[in-house]
Amino acid sequence: xxxxxxxxxxxxxxxxxxxxxxxxxxxxxxxxxxxxxxxxxxxxxxxxxxxxxxxxxxxxxxxxxxxxxxxxxxxxxxxxxxxxxxxxxxxxxxxxxxxxxxxxxxxxxxxxxxxxxxxxxxxxxxxxxxxxxxxxxxxxxxxxxxxxxxxxxxxxxxxxxxxxxxxxxxxxxxxxxxxxxxxxxxxxxxxxx
Amino acid sequence: xxxxxxxxxxxxxxxxxxxxxxxxxxxxxxxxxxxxxxxxxxxxxxxxxxxxxxxxxxxxxxxxxxxxxxxxxxxxxxxxxxxxxxxxxxxxxxxxxxxxxxxxxxxxxxxxxxxxxxxxxxxxxxxxxxxxxxxxxxxxxxxxxxxxxxxxxxxxxxxxxxxxxxxxxxxx
Ligand SMILES: [Zn+2]
Numbered sequence: 001x002x003x004x005x006x007x008x009x010x011x012x013x014x015x016x017x018x019x020x021x022x023x024x025x026x027x028x029x030x031x032x033x034x035x036x037x038x039x040x041x042x043x044x045x046x047x048x049x050x051x052x053x054x055x056x057x058x059x060x061x062x063x064x065x066x067x068x069x070x071x072x073x074x075x076x077x078x079x080x081x082x083x084x085x086x087x088x089x090x091x092x093x094x095x096x097x098x099x100x101x102x103x104x105x106x107x108x109x110x111x112x113x114x115x116x117x118x119x120x121x122x123x124x125x126x127x128x129x130x131x132x133x134x135x136x137x138x139x140x141x142x143x144x145x146x147x148x149x150x151x152x153x154x155x156x157x158x159x160x161x162x163x164x165x166x167x168x169x170x171x172x173x174x175x176x177x178x179x180x181x182x183x184x185x186x187x188x189x190x191x192x193x
Numbered sequence: 194x195x196x197x198x199x200x201x202x203x204x205x206x207x208x209x210x211x212x213x214x215x216x217x218x219x220x221x222x223x224x225x226x227x228x229x230x231x232x233x234x235x236x237x238x239x240x241x242x243x244x245x246x247x248x249x250x251x252x253x254x255x256x257x258x259x260x261x262x263x264x265x266x267x268x269x270x271x272x273x274x275x276x277x278x279x280x281x282x283x284x285x286x287x288x289x290x291x292x293x294x295x296x297x298x299x300x301x302x303x304x305x306x307x308x309x310x311x312x313x314x315x316x317x318x319x320x321x322x323x324x325x326x327x328x329x330x331x332x333x334x335x336x337x338x339x340x341x342x343x344x345x346x347x348x349x350x351x352x353x354x355x356x357x358x359x360x361x362x363x364x365x
Contacts, residue, residue, distance in 0.1 A: 042255050056269045060276055135251050153216055155252050160218055179209040189247050190200050
């Protein structure tokens with residue numbers, strides 16, 4: 001890779017080198033973004049294996065379509081967009097078979113599930129498991145754009161500007177998505193306050 | 194059971210500002226305006242306190258061990274290698290189908306179609322278009338597909354963010 005050690009090069013240079021067929025350059029991009037990519041996928045799936053698989057798949061898609069990436073956006077903006085699309089697609093596929101919406105905000109779904117899964121005595125661990133499940137369901141019930149904007153802000157701490165670039169939308173729209181997501185989550189999770 | 198009445202309401206025209214303020218996304222002037230309002234408005238203060246309680250709960254922490262990351266990289270390298278091999282195969286095919294080859298391909302398709310139609314039906318009606326142009330219209334989508342595979346931005350075709358946009362109205 002003539003121009004220096006991969007870990008010292010900027011994303012832009014690594015992308016250019018990778019586009020020329022330098023395998024090590026793309027592997028460096030993987031090393032640089034794998035933890036963030038995994039974390040975003042985990043934010044969406046809340047499942048370790050699924051998060052690993054989805055984030056790896058995002059790298060594969062990025063690799064396969066790298067020659068179509070013209071670097072007008074930064075690599076991570078482009079890559080995160082691929083990743084988020086995959087996560088939303090995963091969620092959509094998941095919904096068809098097993099997704100249980102946390103609907104109506106009246107606890108009916110939660111009650112039904114409690115009857116279906118009586119489980120062990122309600123010790124601390126079971127309680128925290130139940131809370132985690134409710135939170136996961138509340139996040140799942142958000143519309144895709146709201147969830148994306150919310151997760152990237154609340155979980156990942158990206159700026160509104162960065163989120164707008166990833167979602168290819170106006171900053172004002174991102175603010176609206178986050179605002180609506182927060183209100184919906186407050187309603188769903190009011191009992192936890 | 195969620196008690197709707199227990200949800201703290203903020204002043205409508207401050208609600209979004211308070212959410213953005215919570216995330217540190219307000220300008221210095223906005224921050225000043227919000228702080229001044231909060232001092233005289235217990236509802237908005239409680240709303241902000243609630244955000245501070247609820248929102249951190251929505252993050253599920255996950256710290257995979259070092260061994261996880263080692264196998265992550267190893268697996269991904271393997272998957273990338275397989276993808277490279279597949280890519281090399283496709284590149285071989287596409288190098289044959291360069292843009293200059295499309296008209297040639299079109300002509301070939303026309304000839305094949307013409308011969309097939311002549312042999313099977315015994316007639317060949319040109320109607321308004323000469324055979325070559327007529328067939329090019331058929332070939333064009335194929336040419337576009339070639340372009341799609343070689344240079345597309347994946348997201349242009351899998352833009353679920355847009356596809357699923359309709360769902361937004363539900364909770365507006
Ligand atoms: Zn107020």
